[in-house]
Amino acid sequence: xxxxxxxxxxxxxxxxxxxPCWQVKMALKHKGLDAQEIPWRFTEKEAIAxxxxxxxxVLVDGDNTIVDSWEIVRYLETxxxxxxxLFGGQASESGALFMKFWCVQTITPIILRIILLDLxxxxxxxxxxxxxESREKFLGMTLEEFATxxxxxxxxxxxxxxxxxxxxxxxxxxxxxxxxxxxxxxxAPFQWARAVSPIQLLAKDDLIYAWRxxxxxxxxxxxxxxxxxxx
Amino acid sequence: xxxxxxxxxxxxxxxxxxxPCWQVKMALKHKGLDAQEIPWRFTEKEAIAxxxxxxxxVLVDGDNTIVDSWEIVRYLETxxxxxxxLFGGQASESGALFMKFWCVQTITPIILRIILLDLxxxxxxxxxxxxxESREKFLGMTLEEFATxxxxxxxxxxxxxxxxxxxxxxxxxxxxxxxxxxxxxxxAPFQWARAVSPIQLLAKDDLIYAWRxxxxxxxxxxxxxxxxxxx
Numbered sequence: 001x002x003x004x005x006x007x008x009x010x011x012x013x014x015x016x017x018x019x020p021c022w023q024v025k026m027a028l029k030h031k032g033l034d035a036q037e038i039p040w041r042f043t044e045k046e047a048i049a050x051x052x053x054x055x056x057x058v059l060v061d062g063d064n065t066i067v068d069s070w071e072i073v074r075y076l077e078t079x080x081x082x083x084x085x086l087f088g089g090q091a092s093e094s095g096a097l098f099m100k101f102w103c104v105q106t107i108t109p110i111i112l113r114i115i116l117l118d119l120x121x122x123x124x125x126x127x128x129x130x131x132x133e134s135r136e137k138f139l140g141m142t143l144e145e146f147a148t149x150x151x152x153x154x155x156x157x158x159x160x161x162x163x164x165x166x167x168x169x170x171x172x173x174x175x176x177x178x179x180x181x182x183x184x185x186x187x188a189p190f191q192w193a194r195a196v197s198p199i200q201l202l203a204k205d206d207l208i209y210a211w212r213x214x215x216x217x218x219x220x221x222x223x224x225x226x227x228x229x230x231x
Numbered sequence: 232x233x234x235x236x237x238x239x240x241x242x243x244x245x246x247x248x249x250x251p252c253w254q255v256k257m258a259l260k261h262k263g264l265d266a267q268e269i270p271w272r273f274t275e276k277e278a279i280a281x282x283x284x285x286x287x288x289v290l291v292d293g294d295n296t297i298v299d300s301w302e303i304v305r306y307l308e309t310x311x312x313x314x315x316x317l318f319g320g321q322a323s324e325s326g327a328l329f330m331k332f333w334c335v336q337t338i339t340p341i342i343l344r345i346i347l348l349d350l351x352x353x354x355x356x357x358x359x360x361x362x363x364e365s366r367e368k369f370l371g372m373t374l375e376e377f378a379t380x381x382x383x384x385x386x387x388x389x390x391x392x393x394x395x396x397x398x399x400x401x402x403x404x405x406x407x408x409x410x411x412x413x414x415x416x417x418x419a420p421f422q423w424a425r426a427v428s429p430i431q432l433l434a435k436d437d438l439i440y441a442w443r444x445x446x447x448x449x450x451x452x453x454x455x456x457x458x459x460x461x462x
Contacts, residue, residue, distance in 0.1 A: 088322040090407040094398065095326020098405060098413075101394035102333065163332035167325060174329060176321040182329075 003028070006048055006058040009039035010122040010196065014227040017119065017195035019108065019188035020069035021057045022223075026184035027073045029219040031083040035059070042127040070100060073181060086181040096182040099174070102163075103185050110157045111189050111201065116147040118197035149199055157201060161208055168207040172214065179215065187215045187223070194228035201231065234259070235291040237279055240270035241353040241427065245458040248350065248426035250339065250419035251300035252288045253454075257415035258304045260450040262314040266290070273358040301331060304412060317412040327413040330405070333394075334416050341388045342420050342432065347378040349428035380430055388432060392439055399438040403445065410446065418446045418454070425459035432462065 005025065008018035016022075016037070028035050040047060040056050051058045051067050059066045059075070066075045077086050077093075087093040112119075120143055123131055132143060139146045164174070164186060173179040174186065190212050193201055202209040216224035236256065239249035247253075247268070259266050271278060271287050282289045282298050289296065290303045297306045308317050308324075318324040343350075351374055354362055363374060370377045395405070395417060404410040405417070421443055424432055433440040447455035 089319045091319040091405075091411045091413075092323035092326055094402065094405050094407050094411075095323050095329070095413065097401065098326065098330065098394055098398050101397040105393055105397075162336055163329055166332040166336075167329050170328065171325065174322075174325050176325050180322045180325075182322075182326065 002062050003033060003035035004060040005035040005037050006040045006056045006060075007037045008056050009041060009124070011124045012122075012227065013039045015122050015195055016226060017122070017192045018056060019192045022188035022191040023069045023181075023184050024057045024059065024072050026187065026215075026218075026223070027076055027086055027181060029222050030086055030179070030181070030184070031076055031080050033076070033080065033083070041124045043130050070097070088175075088180060092175075092180065092182075096180070096185060099182040099185050103189065106160050107157070107186070108189050110153060110160055111193055113147055113153050114149045114157065114199055114201065115193045115197040116143055117149065118199070119192075122196040149197075154199070154201060158203070158206070164211075165207055168211050173211065179218065183211075183215060187212065191223060191226070191228070194231060195226070196229075198229045198231060233293050234264060234266035236266040236268050237271045237287045237289040237291075238268045239287050240272060240355070242355045243353075243458065244270045246353055246426055247457060248353070248423045249287060250423045253419035253422040254300045254412075254415050255288045255290065255303050257418065257446075257449075257454070258307055258317055258412060260453050261317055261410070261412070261415070262307055262311050264307070264311065264314070272355045274361050301328070319406075319411060323406075323411065323413075327411065327416060330413040330416050334420065337391050338388070338417065339420050341384060341391055342424055344378060344384050345380045345388065345430055345432065346424045346428040347374055348380065349430070350423075353427040380428075385430070385432060389434070389437070395442075396438050399442050404442065410449065414442075414446065418443065422454060422457070422459070425462060426457070427460075429460045429462060 005021070005028070007016050007021045007025070009016055016039070025037070045054045048054065048056065048058050051065050053067055055067070057067070057069055057072055059072045061075075061079065064075070066072045073086060087096060120128065120131065136142055167174060171177065174182045190201065193199070202212065236252070236259070238247050238252045238256070240247055247270070256268070276285045279285065279287065279289050282296050284298055286298070288300055288303055289298050290306070292310065295306070297303045304317060318327060351359065351362065367373055398405060402408065405413045421432065424430070433443065
């Protein structure tokens with residue numbers, strides 16, 4: 001196998017929660033590609049020093065090393081152009097780019113408030129001090145002050161997801177009849193939550209729940225078979 | 232000329248502010264089509280009764296009558312398939328659909344708070360009672376209570392537009408090197424504001440301001456030449 005993906009892991013090797021890594025993993029499956037998924041922890045900077053930076057995902061494809069989830073996916077689209085397209089054209093690639101920022105700025109912060117304490121519990125012991133220090137500096141408060149895993153935050157999440165729900169009233173995926181990369185972008189933070197938290201983010205009668213079920217089942221249940229809570 | 236578009240107008244015939252109508256008008260220009268733009272007021276229900284409903288835009292193309300901005304644009308894409316595409320494929324059509332709901336649920340309500348009182352002043356006298364009654368019922372408060380044309384609301388708008396700004400850091404249009412229908416979707420509420428309000432929504436050094444300028448200039452200045460305030 002030529003493809004290697006450095007993938008964030010928790011205390012357990014099979015607890016894989018990083019949303020950008022999930023974006024890339026679903027994109028690889030969409031392309032029909034298998035990669036060796038190498039567990040990596042926040043503090044293992046030396047293990048990916050060859051990439052010139054300190055974050056995952058890092059994709060190694062033979063002699064090529066690519067970092068940043070968006071750049072990795074663009075690389076896959078070009079390098080494997082004869083495999084199923086993740087975008088289908090420049091305008092839909094742009095639509096996915098918008099979705100990426102919508103997700104990061106609107107959805108991810110709310111899910112973080114819900115799952116943060118569960119996420120912290122699942123980290124490898126050697127990562128906990130690094131995680132607490134870096135995140136508390138970024139957030140400007142303690143993890144415990146930021147976390148609000150309550151009904152109000154879950155309601156806020158369901159409200160914020162409303163534009164996605166409207167699209168899913170009309171079609172099964174953001175991509176139409178089949179998923180494209182924008183689907184994986186929004187699916188990724190749900191996998192982040194699923195890997196570490198038993199809290200139910202979506203009502204079972206929500207169209208977004210059914211959409212997530214379909215993506216859990218995609219590629220022979222690739223995402224469903226990953227370590228996680230059944231929510 | 233075969234195409235007719237019923238287009239919402241204010242007290243002055245050339246004050247055209249409806250965002251869904253602006254979406255359709257920019258889509259028509261993108262397709263290289265000219266339509267007769269017929270001014271219409273909220274209370275002129277009988278004038279569009281032939282369409283089976285009471286809202287604009289209504290497009291008449293020979294024997295075809297199409298209502299709802301999204302359906303009109305889908306019609307144009309199909310009926311004028313040999314003209315420049317508004318989408319470029321199903322995935323990017325889906326991206327535009329998401330953008331439509333993001334815009335309606337996130338951007339439009341904030342702009343409404345900023346421009347509502349200016350908008351009301353620009354309505355035709357015969358529409359004012361209808362507008363006040365229907366909107367106050369919908370909003371659950373008076374127009375004056377809902378409107379907050381202050382710095383805090385403008386700041387909230389600029390923050391809410393952040394995912395768009397991130398895309399425009401990387402490319403000149405949502406569509407990439409050239410606009411597609413999603414660009415017109417987000418442009419439309421700016422035309423709504425421009426037609427009725429002198430309030431400056433965007434800072435001049437904002438990438439979104441420059442993007443709006445490009446769209447004002449598109450199609451020989453079609454949107455810039457429309458009645459409106461220079462903001």
